[in-house]
Amino acid sequence: MAGELIAGLGLFKTMFDMARGLKDINDATIRNAAVIELQEHILAAQSAQATLVERVGSLEQTVASFEKWDAEKQKYELREISPNSFAYALKDAHGGEPAHLICANCYEKRTKVILQRVDLGHIACPVCGTRLQLRSPEATRQDRAITGWRGAP
Ligand SMILES: [Zn+2]
Structure with missing residues (x-):
């Protein structure tokens, strides 16, 4: 240049x-x-x-x-959503946006990608494929018992 x-x-x-x-x-x-x-x-x-x-x-x-x-990116903060599983969460309600998590991997690449639920206990990034467990296995089992969920763990 x-x-x-x-x-x-x-x-x-x-x-x-x-x-x-x-x-x-x-x-x-x-x-x-x-x-x-x-x-x-x-x-x-x-x-x-x-x-x-x-x-x-x-x-x-x-x-x-x-x-x-x-x-x-100032609207988000890094959170440990389950042991050793991290995502960025919306700090406060911004412009009526519902609470959501965005992919930490894509965040580092300056891209906002909202994580989507793939089954009862997991969310995933539709762009990079990062898959995160939402809660402990015990909590997930309790959710299954309560909701009758029979999908993938
Ligand atoms: Zn991603």
Whole structure:
């Protein structure tokens, strides 16, 4: 990126020197060749500028994405939902969002993915596949007895 910028600045220096030298050229053929060369440099400079403008736009989007994630991640806190099973939980009610957990693995990749229940005692991330036990096996067995759940453990 910096190299492109320096190359672009070098093009302007070359064009300036060429334009300054045009006044000293008396031969029309040589002057016309110099004008054509100058036009080629101008086109190259315009192309380099367009590339830089596009790159700036892309970087602005990246910065906006980082700022959005930084604000979003402040709404969550890491919790141990069962022994050695961690997920990020919504701290408080934000804008009417229901309580939910998001994947700690995806959180580290700056992505919010809500964990979904896959059976009575487990939740999973639909993106990375992380599977977490919600409660202790004993609590899960009690839930099964109470609810009559016969699905996967
Ligand atoms: Zn995930």
